[in-house]
Amino acid sequence: MTATSDDIVITGVGLAVPGLGGAADLLGAPSGTDGFDPATGLTGREMRNKDRASRLALHCAHTALRDAGLVDADGYTGDRDTTAVVVSSNLGTLEGLCQAVDTIAEQTVVGLSPLGLPGTSSNVVAGWVAIRYGLRGPNLTVCNGATSGLDALYWARNLIAAGRAGAAVVVGVEPANEAVTRMLGRPSTDVAAALVLEPARTAAARAADGRATIGRYARTADLAGAVAAATGGAEAIGLRLTGADLEARLGPCSGALGVLQVAAAAAHLSGGGRGPVLATTGGAPEDDAAAALVLTACGH
């Protein structure tokens, strides 16, 4: 496909998944050499006093911005006033609120930590990412159930298409902890992925590689409907990512799933894999909807 002037492309990808290195590790067996280790990867000044979801997000956001060529020693090199942050997370703040409830019951509010204040609001992760890189554009947190990750990509694209943002950092993140395990009914893993989105012409102007182009999206009642609406029934699909493989390997990924899938799609397409890629989420009996997003290779 040829890039058109309105295309919005992915120019950076970063992961924070224990044991995994780059996004290509999502597609097959991880290379295993430089995989992410939370014990060492979530420390440092910029991480301190933050909840685990924020730390995971900061880690993968940095990798994605570096991958996009948008950070140097002085920080973010893009336009801070027009760069958006869009975060998807359903369970990132769950553990903090459960702990607060327990603390209040045992010690009254006197026992609470002031450092927990940002985490009482569900947008804590997006706030910290914006502060870390000075990103003053729209700042959005999508907590939308099973489809949340793909929904976040859709809204990041909308913010750019509407002229509200010139670029967007999109993060999907879910931390693993006891409260999350109890809510999901099975153990999970720390998972986070970040993507940098820009208009194709902005990427071309700074000679940045587009890894994939964001295509059509739909959120509707069931998977079949979402797929039909996103593909228009016309195009042959080169790869379909249902999330089942990823969740079989990593456990439930909830709000991070869609972003992880798109990271995998970008790795597939930029590695010469056949497109388009169709990513789907949701559609299980307990979900309120299903979403589908098409990604295509970037034309030059």
Place this chain on the structure above:
Amino acid sequence: MSWDITGMGAVANLGATPEAVFESLCAGQETRTPLRAFDAAKYRAQYAYEIDDRAEPGRDEPLRASRWLTSVVADALADAGLGDDLTDVPVLVGTTMREQRSAELWWRDGAGIGPADLHFGTPLRRAFGARNTYTFANACSASLYALGMAADLIETDMADTVVVAGADSMTESAFGTLDKVQAETPRALRPFDESHLGMLMGEGAVAVVLQRAGTAGRARARLRGVGMNCDAHHATAPDHDGITRAVRDAHRRAGVRAEDIDLVMLHGSGTPRNDETEAGVLAEVFADAGAGPLMTAIKSMTGHTLGGSGLLSLVMAVIAFEQRRVPPVLGLTDPIKQAAGLRLVRHETVAAEPRTAQIDAFGFGGINAVAILEATR
């Protein structure tokens, strides 16, 4: 471009319709009540602005915010003359807490909820068949952020009609942590008054139907534009520069000048930091705008209704247009010095004929949204 507001619904401590809430605001009575949602012995703060609709007094229930949301969306649809089938209508909900109060009751008392109950798509699908639903957890600017993105959907031809809403019930974790960090404990929310000690939470839900101009017969008001941004400065404190940019961006998008604004619905959360920062910004923005707009702050009587608070202020502005009167900031007897030059409505409701209103909403994470609204009367 502008957008029509064709239907409205709201519920808060003061009433279960927009008109009832507005009437109570105009009455200017103290409305906060002793804390009932939680065990008051565990908190320093002893008051809140709750919706007292629990089946058993003192025993909290899950999914109250979802219940209110469903109710106000139905009311807004009826007001707009639309049926309650939202199969093909996007619904954008702004919230600070989502259904995290239900998660607290699940964790502590074993309330029967699951992951799908944490966001609002689940009740919206059940009640209205809605599938194209989004829960935006954008702190206390959430519902105006949602309004701006709804306007974008219409402007970019992705929809002609969008339902925009906000909903929050108080959580123990947020009420308690705020209680812990506020240096002194407020007994009431007193925005812009020297006696202000901080924020006290309220509860509520609000919805509007936003339509492409001319789609429907009757517009109750016209949205002219929404500005949104992020301070990227502090996790919980407001920032003068960030708020200034959001206000000026809203004016630019709406194609209005400062002197065109004749009513400001303030964020006015009653924390010294918010009030000083917001008043300071507005003093600068309206410095050359003659007498300047009338200003009021509904949180003095609704408490801080969190994610929905911005849209609730907007709905109250629509009724102020319609009824030609503006309710006071309750308890404002001794304005802070930063507000000295501002025309804050005090003591009682004033008669006025505002035509253009600015609505402020600022949230944790330094996220700001400002909407500009125009009367259609």
Place this chain on the structure above:
Amino acid sequence: MAENLDIEDLRAMLAQTLELPLAEIGDESHFTEELEMDSLMSLEIASNLESRYAITIRDTDFAQARTLVQLHDLVAAKIEERSAA
């Protein structure tokens, strides 16, 4: 009692709260400029000191203490006040 106050205890508490190596908490390291302490971290530290030493520290008091040595002096003074009361 003032005897219980040890500057090394304060240093360790700061290091733990700020998640910094002990060696980075110098006697004269500036809280905001060098240690990048924000207002929530300040509240956390004040809250910890209040419960550990049974004292009351107002925001305005804490804003006066900008280094470990100054913080030590502040806590010592507050303990004196408490003992005198």
